[in-house]
Amino acid sequence: MTRALDIFRALGDATRLRIVQLVRRMELSVGELAQVLGQSQPRVSRHVKILCDAGLLARRKEGSWVFVTLGLPDAVPPVAALLDDWAGEDHWAVADAARLQAVRADRAAAAAAWFEGHAGEWDAIRSLHVAESQVEAAIAAVLGEGPLGTLVDIGTGTGRMLELFGAQAGQALGIDRSSEMLRLARAKLQGRANTELRQANLYALPLTDGAADVAILHHVLHFAEDPAAAIAEAARVLGPGGRLLIADFAAHDREELRVRDAHVRLGFDDAQIAAWFAAAGLKVARQETLEGGELTVKLWLGRRDGVRLKEVKAA
Incomplete structure (x- = not known):
């Protein structure tokens, strides 16, 4: 009471x-x-x-x-x-929803302008924070050497994740909202028959429910105005046994990154990611911490319950 x-x-x-x-x-x-x-x-x-x-x-x-x-x-x-x-009909609710949409638009516009202006140096920018070779090796270890089925790289940027892991996938799809990023990715990935690049929003992926086996958010979530919604949308497209791998920064206090590099969030802690995974119907399957450089990088692997249909047929 x-x-x-x-x-x-x-x-x-x-x-x-x-x-x-x-x-x-x-x-x-x-x-x-x-x-x-x-x-x-x-x-x-x-x-x-x-x-x-x-x-x-x-x-x-x-x-x-x-x-x-x-x-x-x-x-x-x-x-x-x-x-x-x-x-019911509430004029305050209608007005608040409109202003909230404006806040979202401001966030998105700032990030989009930064991405368009820095597309050509994107890979170099990533390497300033922590040795990218170390991050990539850790991602490879978490994903394993076996086939990945249908792979979706959300916020693909210049296509580095597809370049590294596309060969393990039956089908690979890279999604980004920046046309300039996609132009660079196409140049890097030309000739790969199993790879497709599409311009879309990470909150509205152009995939049906359960269409993917693996989804990757590689240094994307700290740019998201709504990380929980981004994770939920990524989880939506995963089928039974599907995996979502997030590579991003651990929580930090580098305030200047908000302005200098358009970061919306200053990293994440394990409890935040675990809660968002749970809300999206995923379980934390693995966590890795990569220290070194200016910032610490974390890997979080979430898994949906069940067994992939392909695995059932193979058995």
Whole structure:
């Protein structure tokens, strides 16, 4: 009863209701919430604290930014169900959704402009952070030497993952939203009959459910405005026994990378990735830590339950 009272007190304000609904859509920084709500950041921070104290939201600091996400799993679902049941025509909800879309567009535009401007030096930029040969060797060890089935490289960039592992795949698909990146990838991968490159958004992959056996997000997730949604979409296209490999930075405090290199997120920790995997129907199968260089690189391998149809036929 005490928990229920705390929750209903926390929700007894229109702004806090709006905040909960916005964070249900995607993780947002306090500054972004203030932008969407049209309120000062200190005021929004006070509202967020009340919601966090009630267990409805949680805060996570990344450098000078504070990201807000959904809170306790025993508190959020019942409240979300009630809000959905009571939802009706609400001018605030419509306005907030439009402003949230603008925030997403701003994030995407900044990243797209950076990618287009740095496409030609992309491989060199990656190597500045940690020895790329070490990362590639670790990825190869995690994926193994056997056939990969249908391989999807999400955010393929210049096509390096397809160059390395495409020969192990029956079919290989590289997806990127940057036409300039894809132009460079096509030059690198020309002549590979099993490889296709397509321009698309990582939140709307041009694949049917369960169409892939392996998906890779190689140094992509820290550019994503909604990492949870990116992981969920990657998991959607995996069939039974399918694997998702993420190679990205461990959590760090290099704030300058937000501006200099258009990083949206300052790395990730194991608990974050595990929670996003679980929400997407994947289990953590393996983790690797690669120290050295300016930043630490992590590998996370998620696996969907079940056995691939090809493996059943082979047996």
